[in-house]
Amino acid sequence: MNADRVRVVASPIVFGLAAVALWQVIVVVFQIKPFVVPSPLSIGDQFVSRLDVIWLASLGTASNALVGLVVGTVVGTLWALLAAAWRPLDEVTAPLITALAVIPIVALAPVFYAMFGASVETGRQIVASVAVFIPVYFNVLRGLRQVKPIHRDLMRAYAASARQMSRHVTLPGALPFFFTGLRIASSLAVISALVAEYFGGPVSGLGKAITSAVSSSNYALAWAFVLGAILTGLVFYCAVYALEALVMSRFRH
Template sequence: MRAARWQTVAAPLALGVVALALWQLCVTAFAIRPFVIPGPLAIAAQFGQRTEVIWTASLATATNALVGLVAGTVIGTLFAMLAAAWRPIDQLTAPIVTALAVVPIVALAPVFYAMFGAGANTGRQLIAAIAVFTPVYFNVLRGLRQARPIHRDLMRAYAATAAQTTRAVTLPAALPFFFTGLRIASSLAVISALVAEYFGGPVSGLGKAITSAVSSSNYPLAWAFVLGAILTGLVFYCATYLLEYVVMARRRVS
């Protein structure tokens, strides 16, 4: 069992090392210019030299993404619970939720900056919340409808109240779907907050740092900031995965 677990970790790491080695080999062998794509060694050098700057920019983006993730998750879950309880609400809100899912960030960012001011992070946080809302809403709504009729009939036979049925049957069935939506939303929160930074607002954040590095033709530094964005997204995803693991493990024990 331990060998199998080690292989699931070692295999992706080995593949990543091979991919990076091939990347560096191609850049060196074909003399690819940095404005096309820099080599991993140049990116790593810039990442090491500008660690503090990258950390500061990553923290700014992560803060906006976290606020959007929490707000979007709470609102999406509450709306899904209302839609599951009263089907007319689901029918009324379905077109609105679908429209939110396809609204481009590039259209929302300038509007929110005009509404809340270019010096505030509110627009970035709202964009992240909107991106989070849709996957959480649909996954939670589907999960709340997974309880089998036979289980509900059994709870009625025991004269259980609606609250007891929800707590004992409906919510446990919806929990895996909630965490699926949360994992998807965690990555979307980082991506949307990062993209929103390209279109104005405060100068902090990875998106602004990338555009500044590109405008000064420091392409390895721009890719170093991209690496910071990747690491930020991985932290969010791993945190939600760990939360799911802890909660589900406690459920199995109880």
Template sequence: MTTLRLRTVLAPIVFGIAVVLVWQLLVTAFPAKGSALPAPFTIAGQFAASTGVIVQASLGTAANALVGLVVGTLVAVVLAVLAAAWRPLDELSAPVVTALSVIPIVALAPVFYAMFGASVETGRQMIAAIAVLVPVYVNTLRGLRTVDPLHRDLLRSYAAGRWQTARTVTVPGAVPFLFTGVRIASSLAVISALVAEYFGGPVSGLGKAITSAVSSSNYALAWAFVLGAIVTGLVFYCATALLETLALARLRPTG
């Protein structure tokens, strides 16, 4: 088991190092003047030289993504609980959720900036929340309905009420599905908040920083900001994965 886990961890790391080395060799062997794709070592050097600016921009994007993740998750869970309890609501909400899943961010951003003003972060946070809502809602609703009929019949034979059934069977069974949705949504929140920054709003965050660097042809700096976005997304994903592990450990029966 330990060897298997070690392979699972080392395999992507080794593959990533190999990709970076090949990238470095290709850029070094075939240099192109004014290339928009600098060598990875150049990007790493720029990242180290601009760490403070990158961290500040990452925090701006992360703040909007976090607000969107929390708000979107809360709304999605409430809607999923209501839809699981009342079938007509599920049928009514299905087309709306489907529509939300295909709305492009490039269409939402200008509309929200016009509604709430371009000087506040509300538009970016709402875009992140909408991106989060769909996967969390779908997974939570599926979890609430994935209950072993044998367990439900057993509780019914013991005259358990709806609250007891929900507390002992339905909710524990839905928690893994909920966290699967949250893990997926954590990355979407960062991506959505970042993309929304391209279309106006306060001059903060990684999206604005990337466009500013590209407009001045400082491609190494632009890729350094992209690296900052990757790190931000990984932090969100790992944090939600840790929360999932802790929550499932608390729900796991002992003895």
């Protein structure tokens, strides 16, 4: 590993550790109450001592986020493909998709719980799917329309079929846009699944765990669950980033 890579990796780690140390000093020096913000040491202590509970809550949120990520990505990609191939479909559905993009999660979650029941995870998974659908759809659609006319004309000059044009020009050009949308969606899937847990459904997941810890005035534990949510989001983001690196490297070769 060369010096540049070491610097890229080490810089955010050093900055993060310095920020946590400053946080600890501020809490101790100014004697900040735990209900305002707990110290990093107390949060870390709760995280280690309740790791099994945090792990189970993280799995609950992650499973709903994963279902939402897969479903939202598939539907968003297919719909973008149809909209790119048939422009009237895009023109008809654009207002509906735009309206869907601005509907708050806090409004969707109770509606889905009423529709599918509060004893199942379906409502949370649909909320995550909707949140994922939006960035994937818009990014894929934009990527599919980024092909320059000169490239299409060149493929036609070589008598390329529509399938060959899609495989060698359109889809490779849309891949970076697809993964941009997927990276955004990976974080949104976790956030939306967690937020949906605040408004009903089964007693599982990080959202419910955070509210339970706060209601019992265990603020350090609540922040430990928040740390679990951060780590869950990072796992999703890093997994998508690794998938992107793998796929793009294969296309380059």
